[in-house]
Amino acid sequence: MLQQKIEALKASFQQSLTEARLAEGAKKAEALAQLKSAFLGKNGGFTELMKSMKDVPAAEKPAAGKLLNTVKQELEAALKAEEEAFAAAKRAEALAKDKIDITLPAKKPALGSLHPLTLVREKILQAFLGLGFEVYDGPEIETEYHSFEALNIPADHPARDMQDTFYMADGIVLRPHTSPAQIRAMQQKGVPIRILCPGRVFRADDDATHSPMFHQIEGLAVEKNLSLADLKGILEVFAKTVFTPDTKVRFRPSFFPFTEPSVEVDVSCSMCGGKGCRLCKGTGWIEILGAGIVNRHVLENCGVDPDQYRGFAFGLGVERITMIKYGLPDMRLLFENDVRFLEQFR
Numbered sequence: 001m002l003q004q005k006i007e008a009l010k011a012s013f014q015q016s017l018t019e020a021r022l023a024e025g026a027k028k029a030e031a032l033a034q035l036k037s038a039f040l041g042k043n044g045g046f047t048e049l050m051k052s053m054k055d056v057p058a059a060e061k062p063a064a065g066k067l068l069n070t071v072k073q074e075l076e077a078a079l080k081a082e083e084e085a086f087a088a089a090k091r092a093e094a095l096a097k098d099k100i101d102i103t104l105p106a107k108k109p110a111l112g113s114l115h116p117l118t119l120v121r122e123k124i125l126q127a128f129l130g131l132g133f134e135v136y137d138g139p140e141i142e143t144e145y146h147s148f149e150a151l152n153i154p155a156d157h158p159a160r161d162m163q164d165t166f167y168m169a170d171g172i173v174l175r176p177h178t179s180p181a182q183i184r185a186m187q188q189k190g191v192p193i194r195i196l197c198p199g200r201v202f203r204a205d206d207d208a209t210h211s212p213m214f215h216q217i218e219g220l221a222v223e224k225n226l227s228l229a230d231l232k233g234i235l236e237v238f239a240k241t242v243f244t245p246d247t248k249v250r251f252r253p254s255f256f257p258f259t260e261p262s263v264e265v266d267v268s269c270s271m272c273g274g275k276g277c278r279l280c281k282g283t284g285w286i287e288i289l290g291a292g293i294v295n296r297h298v299l300e301n302c303g304v305d306p307d308q309y310r311g312f313a314f315g316l317g318v319e320r321i322t323m324i325k326y327g328l329p330d331m332r333l334l335f336e337n338d339v340r341f342l343e344q345f346r
């Protein structure tokens with residue numbers, strides 16, 4: 001009698017377990033919990049059967065008890081296996097959902113770039129270093145003598161006006177050009193010499209095409225037989241390196257106290273190729289620097305015999321070359337450090 005009840009309970013359990021197995025997610029968890037309580041809980045079917053053991057005749061008790069225990073362990077094991085399978089499935093599902101996609105491209109760090117003035121300065125230096133020039137560095141705080149007298153700039157020259165030059169103290173100025181460096185170089189190194197003096201210069205000026213601080217590169221070569229033709233050849237190499245390979249160079253007569261003769265140097269407009277455009281104001285040419293044969297007084301001031309040696313010198317503004325090269329309308333763009341502007345030169 002008890003045996004039949006056990007078999008019936010077992011069958012009923014198996015039926016419920018099969019149903020629970022088909023459920024999913026939260027419903028499955030609920031079904032398994034209900035199953036446990038209905039069959040193996042305090043008021044479950046098995047507990048009822050245990051209680052009915054007292055009605056079993058004494059001779060049959062050991063066999064009945066053994067059967068009851070075996071079946072109970074069987075059901076418990078089946079339930080446990082199902083619970084574990086359910087937990088494992090839940091874990092696997094969570095892991096699949098949390099998976100990190102390692103094939104996604106990573107966020108790149110922001111890259112900096114060289115300032116356009118640095119790019120152009122390097123390009124200019126590169127052109128002249130290839131022609132045997134070396135870099136010579138001069139001080140930014142200069143004597144009035146090195147800045148003016150030694151360069152044959154007389155006391156009444158407008159450059160010496162307080163409105164153009166920053167005077168620091170009596171006889172001391174912020175250098176208004178890189179030219180004093182050529183005096184120092186000749187005095188220190190003697191001749192023959194081929195130098196470039198890049199650096200900051202200072203003038204009391206501030207508008208769309210002038211800045212109180214800007215960059216110049218001064219070039220000087222002093223040898224036995226240098227002429228304007230050598231100067232033109234060297235400037236052609238420079239112009240073709242910095243602008244385009246088909247750039248032409250033109251000299252126009254000019255005047256500077258430190259050179260004789262003096263020339264203004266124009267390059268053919270790289271925007272229109274010489275036809276005339278807005279950048280070159282319709283002329284096809286753009287003025288880029290001043291140059292000339294070093295004045296004999298300047299050589300004498302440096303202890304060089306002007307009857308033995310001759311040299312040429314040139315001075316250019318890095319900002320001006322940069323503005324021409326990139327077609328910039330306002331010099332202040334170069335000093336505002338607006339990242340949106342600077343990024344375009346990467």
Ligand SMILES: [Zn+2]
Pocket residue numbers: 269270271272273274275276277278279280281282284285
């Ligand atoms: Zn043009």
